Amino acid sequence: MTDLIKLTAAEIAAKIASGEVTAVQVTEAHLARIEAVDEKVNAFLHVDREGALAQARAVDEKRARGEKLGPLAGVPLALKDIFTTKGIPTTVGSKILEGWIPPYDATLTRRLKEADVVILGKTNMDEFAMGSSTENSAYGPTGNPWDLTKIPGGSGGGSSAALASYEAPLAIGTDTGGSIRQPAAVTGTVGVKPTYGAVSRYGMVAFSSSLDQGGPCARTVLDAALLHEVIAGHDPLDSTSIDAPVPPVVEAARNGDVKGMRVGVVKQFRGEGYQAGVLQRFDESVELLKELGAEVVEVDCPSFDLALAAYYLIAPSECSSNLARFDAMRYGLRVGDDGTKSAEEVTALTREAGFGDEVKRRVILGTYALSSGYYDAYYGSAQKVRTLITRDFEKAFGEGGVDVLISPTTPTTAFPIGERADDPMAMYLADLCTIPTNLAGNAAMSLPCGLAPEDGMPVGLQIIAPAMADDRLYRVGAAVEAAFNARWGHALLEEAPAL
Numbered sequence: 001m002t003d004l005i006k007l008t009a010a011e012i013a014a015k016i017a018s019g020e021v022t023a024v025q026v027t028e029a030h031l032a033r034i035e036a037v038d039e040k041v042n043a044f045l046h047v048d049r050e051g052a053l054a055q056a057r058a059v060d061e062k063r064a065r066g067e068k069l070g071p072l073a074g075v076p077l078a079l080k081d082i083f084t085t086k087g088i089p090t091t092v093g094s095k096i097l098e099g100w101i102p103p104y105d106a107t108l109t110r111r112l113k114e115a116d117v118v119i120l121g122k123t124n125m126d127e128f129a130m131g132s133s134t135e136n137s138a139y140g141p142t143g144n145p146w147d148l149t150k151i152p153g154g155s156g157g158g159s160s161a162a163l164a165s166y167e168a169p170l171a172i173g174t175d176t177g178g179s180i181r182q183p184a185a186v187t188g189t190v191g192v193k194p195t196y197g198a199v200s201r202y203g204m205v206a207f208s209s210s211l212d213q214g215g216p217c218a219r220t221v222l223d224a225a226l227l228h229e230v231i232a233g234h235d236p237l238d239s240t241s242i243d244a245p246v247p248p249v250v251e252a253a254r255n256g257d258v259k260g261m262r263v264g265v266v267k268q269f270r271g272e273g274y275q276a277g278v279l280q281r282f283d284e285s286v287e288l289l290k291e292l293g294a295e296v297v298e299v300d301c302p303s304f305d306l307a308l309a310a311y312y313l314i315a316p317s318e319c320s321s322n323l324a325r326f327d328a329m330r331y332g333l334r335v336g337d338d339g340t341k342s343a344e345e346v347t348a349l350t351r352e353a354g355f356g357d358e359v360k361r362r363v364i365l366g367t368y369a370l371s372s373g374y375y376d377a378y379y380g381s382a383q384k385v386r387t388l389i390t391r392d393f394e395k396a397f398g399e400g401g402v403d404v405l406i407s408p409t410t411p412t413t414a415f416p417i418g419e420r421a422d423d424p425m426a427m428y429l430a431d432l433c434t435i436p437t438n439l440a441g442n443a444a445m446s447l448p449c450g451l452a453p454e455d456g457m458p459v460g461l462q463i464i465a466p467a468m469a470d471d472r473l474y475r476v477g478a479a480v481e482a483a484f485n486a487r488w489g490h491a492l493l494e495e496a497p498a499l
């Protein structure tokens with residue numbers, strides 16, 4: 001039974017479809033794993049035992065009736081606590097939503113249910129997805145299963161840790177500046193930020209609406225593709241949702257190949273601040289791509305140097321507006337409502353008690369950046385930089401003729417819990433390589449490319465594709481994954497110290 005937790009999502013689905021195991025057995029094995037290790041890992045904020053078992057039973061009944069099962073039917077999943085789930089708490093890692101039970105499902109939640117994916121529960125995250133370590137959660141930090149004293153990345157550290165600790169074979173994350181890819185990199189898992197607009201934001205609690213994008217997290221490239229196909233697609237409830245066919249990601253993941261492809265190495269993403277072992281593994285990935293038949297060229301993206309600064313104006317500006325809805329009148333926490341205070345006072349007391357330091361820092365920063373007199377100097381300039389970054393990508397993929405760009409996903413491996421907690425600037429640097437893609441709206445993946453020799457922690461390789469060419473990530477990712485697994489003799493995660 002314990003072996004069930006080591007299977008990939010594709011293997012689990014096949015075994016359920018063939019009748020070798022039941023969805024209930026698979027779900028019970030994962031619930032038992034959560035029971036055994038999550039006290040140490042703290043990946044989950046809420047485990048929906050009854051709901052998961054009911055979903056699993058429904059899959060087994062469907063099969064017994066001879067109905068056709070979808071490609072992920074009966075496969076358990078860990079859902080980031082930023083997506084609304086009808087009747088199940090949704091906190092976004094914040095005290096301000098403690099006790100709130102959403103009356104509706106996010107589109108993504110609904111799609112998962114319709115695909116018969118078994119939702120095990122909701123995962124821990126930095127409050128409102130602001131952070132790179134999951135230490136900003138109001139519900140305590142999550143540990144990295146490779147080393148519980150280190151961070152599992154953020155904001156989606158609960159989702160990445162659930163995968164790396166074998167508590168779930170699939171997970172969902174959201175990526176505003178790197179929160180799918182950075183956690184994937186530091187836990188030795190796979191994470192994909194799809195093209196902006198590919199996955200509906202309806203029912204996904206907003207942080208920075210022009211950057212936020214939900215996406216798949218898994219232990220293999222194929223599993224991520226199978227999940228991608230379930231969650232992506234047009235949604236009339238989201239006005240920024242793309243009304244076009246989903247790129248053929250599963251087909252691409254099944255046919256990994258880079259022969260004849262032109263791969264661009266982003267010149268800007270190395271040098272000062274990059275850990276030696278990260279660069280070593282990245283350089284080996286470059287060599288590997290050449291051996292596999294790709295043509296590798298260096299690409300200059302000068303505006304990427306300004307991405308972090310632009311992001312930390314745009315994201316806080318949008319968050320200051322989005323988080324205005326948490327006014328103590330609509331959802332969750334209400335503080336000081338004793339009949340003697342005005343609505344404004346109750347709102348202020350509730351926001352003071354309900355938001356953590358990082359959220360407050362960003363609301364203050366964003367409100368300032370958007371204030372009249374400063375708007376053009378800060379927000380306006382940041383938007384211009386955003387355009388320049390988009391042009392760097394267009395140039396690389398256009399006249400530069402590259403099919404994909406690559407870089408390390410993060411400058412360093414997982415750092416110790418507490419090391420950057422009081423240093424926001426150091427924390428922000430974790431997203432140096434991931435942020436340009438969010439600003440431009442195109443697609444990117446992180447997948448494991450080895451362990452850093454100096455600390456034995458996983459290193460992530462980032463692959464970046466043009467908007468709506470998400471399938472390229474999977475084609476390249478699958479080729480790299482297969483070649484590395486052949487070289488190592490196993491998948492990277494199998495080296496993780498047992499919990």
Ligand code: GLN
Nearest residue numbers: 129130131176177178179
């Ligand atoms: N770490 C970045 C931030 O704090 C990105 C977060 C995210 O992608 N949600 O904003």
